[in-house]
Amino acid sequence: MAFLPKQSLPEYRRLLCFARNDIKLLEYNKAMRTVQLFITCLVDSFFPEVGEAMVDVLRRAGADVDFPRDQTCCGQPTFNAGLRAEARQIAEHTIRVFESVKGEVVIPSGSCAHMIRHNYEELFADDPTWLSRAKALAARTYEFTEYLVDVLGITDFGARWDGTLTYHPTCHLHRGLGIDRQPRELLANVRGAEIRELPEAEDCCGFGGIFSVEHPELSAEMLKRKIKNLEATQSPTLVVCDAGCLMHIQGGLHRNKMKQKVVHIAEILAAKQS
Amino acid sequence: MTPTRFKERIRTSIANEALQIALDNNAQRRVNGRIAAFASLPDWKERRQRAHAVRADVISHLDEYLNQFIAKVSGNGIIVHRAKDAAEAVKTVLEIVNRVGADGHPPLPKLIAKSKSMVSEEIELNHFLGAAGHRVAETDLGEYIVQLRGEKPAHIITPAVHLRRHQVGQLFHEKLGIPYTEDIPTLTNTARKVLREVFLTADVGISGVNFGVAETGTLCIVTNEGNGRMVTTMPPIHIALMGMERIVPTLDDLALMLSLLPRSATGQKITVYTQLIHSPRRADELDGARERHLVIVDNGRSRLQHSALQEALYCIRCGACLNACPVFRELGGHAYVGDDDSIAPYPGPIGSIVSPGLLGLEQFGHLAQASSLCGACKDACPVDIDLPKLLTRVRAGNPSSKKQNERHDGIGLSFMSRIGLHAYGVIASSPRLFRLSQKLAGIGTRIVSPFSQWLWIPSFTGWGYSKDFPRFATKTFRERFHREDTKGAEIFSKKKEERIEEEPSKVQSANGVGRFTEELTALGGNVYRVSKAELNDKLIEFLKSRNIDAALMWDQVEGVDEVRLTEAGVRAVRSVDPTLKAGITGAVSAIAETGTLVIPSGKGQPLSASLLSETHIAVVKSSQVVLSLEEALLRNEVRDASAVALVTGPSRTADIEMTLTIGVHGPKELHVFVVDG
Numbered sequence: 001m002a003f004l005p006k007q008s009l010p011e012y013r014r015l016l017c018f019a020r021n022d023i024k025l026l027e028y029n030k031a032m033r034t035v036q037l038f039i040t041c042l043v044d045s046f047f048p049e050v051g052e053a054m055v056d057v058l059r060r061a062g063a064d065v066d067f068p069r070d071q072t073c074c075g076q077p078t079f080n081a082g083l084r085a086e087a088r089q090i091a092e093h094t095i096r097v098f099e100s101v102k103g104e105v106v107i108p109s110g111s112c113a114h115m116i117r118h119n120y121e122e123l124f125a126d127d128p129t130w131l132s133r134a135k136a137l138a139a140r141t142y143e144f145t146e147y148l149v150d151v152l153g154i155t156d157f158g159a160r161w162d163g164t165l166t167y168h169p170t171c172h173l174h175r176g177l178g179i180d181r182q183p184r185e186l187l188a189n190v191r192g193a194e195i196r197e198l199p200e201a202e203d204c205c206g207f208g209g210i211f212s213v214e215h216p217e218l219s220a221e222m223l224k225r226k227i228k229n230l231e232a233t234q235s236p237t238l239v240v241c242d243a244g245c246l247m248h249i250q251g252g253l254h255r256n257k258m259k260q261k262v263v264h265i266a267e268i269l270a271a272k273q274s
Numbered sequence: 275m276t277p278t279r280f281k282e283r284i285r286t287s288i289a290n291e292a293l294q295i296a297l298d299n300n301a302q303r304r305v306n307g308r309i310a311a312f313a314s315l316p317d318w319k320e321r322r323q324r325a326h327a328v329r330a331d332v333i334s335h336l337d338e339y340l341n342q343f344i345a346k347v348s349g350n351g352i353i354v355h356r357a358k359d360a361a362e363a364v365k366t367v368l369e370i371v372n373r374v375g376a377d378g379h380p381p382l383p384k385l386i387a388k389s390k391s392m393v394s395e396e397i398e399l400n401h402f403l404g405a406a407g408h409r410v411a412e413t414d415l416g417e418y419i420v421q422l423r424g425e426k427p428a429h430i431i432t433p434a435v436h437l438r439r440h441q442v443g444q445l446f447h448e449k450l451g452i453p454y455t456e457d458i459p460t461l462t463n464t465a466r467k468v469l470r471e472v473f474l475t476a477d478v479g480i481s482g483v484n485f486g487v488a489e490t491g492t493l494c495i496v497t498n499e500g501n502g503r504m505v506t507t508m509p510p511i512h513i514a515l516m517g518m519e520r521i522v523p524t525l526d527d528l529a530l531m532l533s534l535l536p537r538s539a540t541g542q543k544i545t546v547y548t549q550l551i552h553s554p555r556r557a558d559e560l561d562g563a564r565e566r567h568l569v570i571v572d573n574g575r576s577r578l579q580h581s582a583l584q585e586a587l588y589c590i591r592c593g594a595c596l597n598a599c600p601v602f603r604e605l606g607g608h609a610y611v612g613d614d615d616s617i618a619p620y621p622g623p624i625g626s627i628v629s630p631g632l633l634g635l636e637q638f639g640h641l642a643q644a645s646s647l648c649g650a651c652k653d654a655c656p657v658d659i660d661l662p663k664l665l666t667r668v669r670a671g672n673p674s675s676k677k678q679n680e681r682h683d684g685i686g687l688s689f690m691s692r693i694g695l696h697a698y699g700v701i702a703s704s705p706r707l708f709r710l711s712q713k714l715a716g717i718g719t720r721i722v723s724p725f726s727q728w729l730w731i732p733s734f735t736g737w738g739y740s741k742d743f744p745r746f747a748t749k750t751f752r753e754r755f756h757r758e759d760t761k762g763a764e765i766f767s768k769k770k771e772e773r774i775e776e777e778p779s780k781v782q783s784a785n786g787v788g789r790f791t792e793e794l795t796a797l798g799g800n801v802y803r804v805s806k807a808e809l810n811d812k813l814i815e816f817l818k819s820r821n822i823d824a825a826l827m828w829d830q831v832e833g834v835d836e837v838r839l840t841e842a843g844v845r846a847v848r849s850v851d852p853t854l855k856a857g858i859t860g861a862v863s864a865i866a867e868t869g870t871l872v873i874p875s876g877k878g879q880p881l882s883a884s885l886l887s888e889t890h891i892a893v894v895k896s897s898q899v900v901l902s903l904e905e906a907l908l909r910n911e912v913r914d915a916s917a918v919a920l921v922t923g924p925s926r927t928a929d930i931e932m933t934l935t936i937g938v939h940g941p942k943e944l945h946v947f948v949v950d951g
Contacts, residue, residue, distance in 0.1 A: 039751050041702065045712050046744045048751035055755065067755045070705040078695050078702075080647060082669025082684045086699030093703045122663060175649035176662075204600050208646025210691055214276060215644055216739030217284050221604045222646070223740055251741030254728040 034103030035063040040112045041073035042243035050243060053270035054108050054144060061152050070097045076115040079123060081210040091123055095133050104151065105141045108266055110173025110242045113143040118176065143173060145241055145265060149182035156189040157269045165193045165268065166235035170242040171204050183241050183265055190268055199229045207248035223252045230260060238262045276640050276686055283609035292438050296931070297603050300435050303932050304597035307541025308654065314543060315533060325534055326658040328527050329588035336579060339488045339521045346491025350553040352566040360397035363571045367399060367513055368406055370567055374477050374511055382407040384477040389502040390414040391482030392430055392591060393515045393571050396619040396632065411472040413501035415465050415938055416929035422449045426617050428607035431539045431593035432929060436606045439931050462927060462935045469939060474852055479505030479563065483516035485531055489524045490913055493551040493568065496536065500885060500925040500940025503547050507881045512563035518570050519587040529904040531590060534656035538592035540928070544868040544903070547940065548920035556916050560880035561850050574632035582667045586627045588657045595651035595661060596622030601644050612637040623651035627664045635672060640686030642668035715746040786866040786899040787948055793869025797923030798936055799944040806951045809833045809893070813947060814842045817856070820889065825856040829878025831893050832860055833949050850882045857883035861894045862911040865903055870922040871946065872906050874915035884919055890941035896950045
């Protein structure tokens with residue numbers, strides 16, 4: 001069975017049956033795309049399984065996935081705090097790391113993608129050399145769901161999740177990058193899943209990086225509201241596209257001994273059964 | 275460091291239940307109102323970009339536009355003063371006020387009727403006028419309430435947003451001696467009575483300015499209650515305070531801004547009163563201030579203009595970012611305090627940029643850390659100011675400001691966060707250190723929490739205040755990742771081509787009069803469509819039904835036969851008399867898309883005819899109906915008049931618990947006769 005990818009045989013059969021049944025199915029062109037993962041400091045350090053799910057999904061889409069070993073962080077924590085010298089230092093490192101490799105850079109986090117696409121420009125505004133290097137990186141940087149839907153043109157990964165899913169559009173993804181349709185399309189195609197809308201969905205969960213540490217009381221109130229809205233949906237699972245928000249909301253749920261789980265969309269797309 | 279005062283205010287605000295209810299209501303109502311109002315403006319995205327471009331152009335050529343504007347304003351007979359800072363602005367106003375009636379009248383105290391002006395808050399004008407022995411009465415209902423309470427406004431648009439009706443009832447009971455009531459119309463009516471006296475006897479009226487139009491020298495003031503019209507019409511002297519950035523180049527640009535400002539501020543297509551002032555009362559006119567002064571205030575704006583926070587000057591003070599902000603929703607305006615516990619004149623997202631920008635990073639810079647940078651403010655901004663970006667610039671110490679060599683980045687950060695992030699800066703720029711730290715943290719947190727993936731951490735860490743922290747992975751992603759050759763790609767459906775279409779604009783009523791009627795009726799106005807022949811009969815019938823036997827009337831209202839009115843027992847009065855029950859005016863045009871009457875002043879056309887009485891009756895020909903505000907502003911009558919009132923419905927307020935109440939300072943009823951032919 002060495003010639004088969006990771007999926008089990010029954011899984012393949014299911015996929016093939018599914019393929020035969022759907023007239024809209026087309027084979028994805030097998031032009032090899034190299035994807036450079038920028039896995040982000042949070043996924044790397046706290047949620048490696050999100051990274052694995054992402055790799056799984058990208059490989060199934062035919063991408064040649066690579067991971068530049070020297071990567072660390074995009075610099076967002078320091079940038080948002082107003083520590084620009086530190087942010088620059090980290091950003092320069094990130095630019096150097098990804099300049100040394102070819103292919104599109106894909107990030108499982110809206111806010112980190114937003115950092116590279118928008119804030120690097122701000123950070124290097126007074127340095128033409130670095131600015132052009134930053135812009136070159138920004139031009140080939142994509143958020144995960146954006147890459148799947150807009151670049152690869154795939155909205156259905158044959159994923160299966162039996163249960164209710166509720167989507168939380170995270171701030172930098174939705175407002176910062178204008179990405180909302182893509183994750184929703186991907187979720188709409190998950191078999192077995194019932195999508196239930198989150199009230200006041202677009203409200204911030206109160207993370208905001210350093211904000212959640214500097215202003216714990218404010219952050220707590222915002223989180224409380226987000227959790228209350230999640231409770232109102234009675235959905236057991238909240239889907240996000242950002243590890244920061246995942247960590248924040250899940251941290252709040254755990255503190256309150258609540259059962260709901262926050263998952264990254266990659267974990268849903270990689271799921272074959274619940 | 276976040277000042278402890280600010281921390282305290284945050285805690286007390288969150289613990290204040292009445293405040294939380296009031297702010298939640300405000301957020302919900304205002305945000306929904308704004309969204310609904312923009313639904314009636316199908317090209318709003320394009321307008322927003324245009325408005326951004328207009329403001330950007332003005333701010334980058336501010337000196338030229340200001341010179342053009344000042345030349346026009348002075349040419350129109352308004353006395354222009356420029357003040358470089360708060361002290362100078364206060365001094366200028368005091369000099370004007372002190373001079374009033376110096377011949378004969380006792381110099382003190384002067385009664386000053388004031389309509390809302392955020393600049394006056396910024397320069398603390400009331401404090402200084404009071405200290406000089408004058409009596410200032412705020413006349414916007416919300417401002418009046420906070421003034422009675424000895425407070426500052428809690429919101430730039432709705433000053434009493436933090437209060438609930440029982441608090442206002444108690445306040446009026448204590449301060450005005452009325453029996454305690456929670457009935458909002460009764461409370462509003464009480465304020466109307468008290469403040470009516472103020473309008474009629476004030477020596478000076480002070481207002482703000484929403485926009486100054488460079489090409490025409492127009493001062494535009496928008497209000498709903500009518501107090502803005504009162505303070506600029508009734509007292510003999512009018513002083514307008516204007517931030518120097520409030521310029522738009524043309525009347526066309528003004529129309530663009532006016533399509534965005536009320537929608538963003540209160541969810542209205544247009545405010546009830548939009549006033550355009552060009553000059554003092556002319557010799558042949560019955561009312562309007564005899565002397566008008568314009569005080570153009572810099573107070574840090576030039577400095578802001580040449581700093582990285584320049585874009586903050588694009589702001590048109592609609593308050594939409596306050597309503598959209600999840601932090602403002604917890605705090606209200608009074609919690610935004612400086613390190614000396616003084617309340618920032620401008621709160622919320624824009625305030626956290628403008629307050630430190632104008633008054634000093636040292637005093638207010640820390641406010642910018644009180645944001646999750648969620649971007650709801652940017653989304654809500656009608657001129658598309660990138661507020662999150664500007665907030666990060668404040669945090670970074672306004673990087674391109676003159677004091678570049680002073681290192682005060684990370685403004686407002688606590689000591690621990692600063693140390694932690696400095697260390698992180700070093701770690702995250704070195705892959706080896708980064709991996710080592712991950713390893714240590716992985717082992718460390720595993721020891722601390724061997725069984726649970728989530729760690730309880732104490733409150734003082736900030737994070738631990740309301741949430742648990744994830745355990746570091748003992749095997750990080752980088753250790754798990756192995757490169758593999760891609761095996762046969764699976765089969766997937768191609769994405770369907772999809773076009774996102776804007777909602778088609780609502781088919782507008784082809785009939786201008788129909789649309790006008792629809793819009794005005796929705797706002798509580800009454801419209802009667804009559805033929806030329808039946809106008810006088812219908813008008814008399816109406817007046818009789820209301821027992822109106824005298825009305826302040828324009829010298830000539832087209833189609834109205836004064837002889838017939840007199841025969842019917844209705845006296846046409848030609849002097850400003852506040853006891854009259856009705857005023858009868860014409861209009862130069864009527865705007866269909868907003869239900870607005872355009873009423874210029876002039877000889878035989880007193881402004882108070884549409885302002886002082888409880889009932890305002892207007893007569894307009896159907897041929898005078900135009901579709902848009904842009905069109906209406908093109909008319910020469912508008913450009914040439916000393917003042918123009920754009921009237922959209924009866925006077926209204928929503929300053930108490932956002933409950934709409936009709937009839938504050940202006941007329942309580944508006945009746946429009948649209949004459950065919």
